[in-house]
Amino acid sequence: MNTSRRVFLGVAGWTAGVSALHGYLNVNWTALRNSMRSLDRIDTLVVAGLPVTCNLTLPIACVARDLDKTSRRATFEYRRYNGWPEIKEALISRQIHAAYMLAPLVMDLVAKDIPVKIVSLGHRSGAVIMVRTDSSYRSFRDLVGKRIAIPSRFAVDFLFLRKMLAKEGLSNTDFEIVEMAPPDMPSALYARAVDAYCTGEPYGAAAQRAGFAVPLVMTRDEWPSYICCVLTVRQELIDQNPALVQELVNYIQGAGSWLDADRANRARASEIAADRKYFNQDKAIIQYVMDNPTDRVTYGDLRMIRAEFDDMMNLSVQAGTLKKPVPFESYIDDRFVKAARPARISI
């Protein structure tokens, strides 16, 4: 055999070998087959979420559904994303058909003709405005002219901040507002790069538990019906597999009631969510959010109330994040919540 043939066979053999190994070790063939099926015949529904306590009902729903061997519908698979833009793009491009999203972001997508609908809430409350423990700031007046970090102008945390400022007759223009990824906020506060930050849990608790930050104000005290993360589903999934959407909503509602029923359930939830498959976070920090105080985030009341969504929509228009009002019917499909039969969660 001449050299060039040997080289060719070597390269071909190597390529085939590595490809086979890759196919065996890395490729999830079940997921691949599943992704090619039509929505009414899938085995698994991927639901995307961020590793934030607002989304805690999602891992619980996935685990509880897995334990139910009687149902013949698709199971739910949690997929962790690390930023809202990534989830948004995945939803827009049909890579995923269900996700927890920020409510104003859904309104904006619907206004731009992306066919998605909110079918359930995920939680209520769970946002905080944190300042350093050793600072003298006791009210927003003390922070005038200072730097406050928010996740994004499109986050409901910004609307919360604006609401708090308006209460004291201030506006966000009286402060230096910077946008920052929530995981960077605790260290930015520690390094005095910002004077305060407003975000969802567990990024407030992370700093509080470390001892250098304290909440200036919490949604728990000022806006307990606060909504931000909502279960959003593409219209195709609603049209082609409404029974699956109903089952998902049943499990999310069930998870919500279960989480608020008993503190022991919250502890179990922290254990589950801390796992690498779900939030991949320190269990102690999630547990801290659950305990300090016990209603820092609530999951029991997941009713979708028109007045609340209209209020949030108007706040977004005032904040400039929505160009014009978006009608409630265009982005909400509440039949599933109305017909929900909360699943029994026995984890």
Added chain:
Amino acid sequence: MNALAQPRKWEKVFWPVLASLVFLVIWHYAVRWTASNIFPSPLDVEKGVGELLGKGVLWGYIGDSLRRVATGFGISLILGVPIGLILGWYPAAAKVVNPTIQMVRPISPIAWIPLSILWFGVGDNAATFLIFMGSFFPIVVASMNGVRNVPSMFRRAGRNFGLKPAQQLARIVFPAALPQILVGLRISLGIAWLVVVAAEMTAVNSGLGYLVLDSRNSGKRYDLVVAAMLMIGVIGLILDFGIRRLETIKSVRWGFRSEG
């Protein structure tokens, strides 16, 4: 077409412009035919740029990004060239420092973001630091190699003329190494400009990188994302063109030994 043929003057402008037009047409029809409701067409991008100009923010964004890159790249240049020259001049020092350089070099600027915020706070300093981290090592490595590749004949000639080491470095080694240093500068400037998007993830509120990130965050403004990408590309082209003109300066040409 002949590989040896020199392009005529008008051809140097004609062909790139024609290629760009063909590209724009293909882009426009690709968006139309796939009926994508996300990917912007060239007209959407043009409207987006118009919107930014109308709001008066575009030139400010371009200026801010250029300023951050100029600062970061400038610091890399001021620190990197002397350090590279010294490391090239003293091979023993290079042997000691090289493993550290090779270890730190491949770390992506994005990985430095949490630390940069911790050390420099939010804003321009953190962004400049990230640009510095991206552009420092190519300059050091190129300067080091430039010094090492100076023919020993040149150094011996300098010694024969009675030059002290410092004078040798300044009057012989540096000019002889200049072509390679300039190549390093060109690569480094390219990297510095490339890193601007990552660097502007440090809670700044202006700049082309910020425009990419912010447009992505805000619903469906992918027209602005692509507009920002195009502007980053065009400015990168202009920067590269500028730095290549440096290579035509007479005192630099001295170092190009292959030509007369």
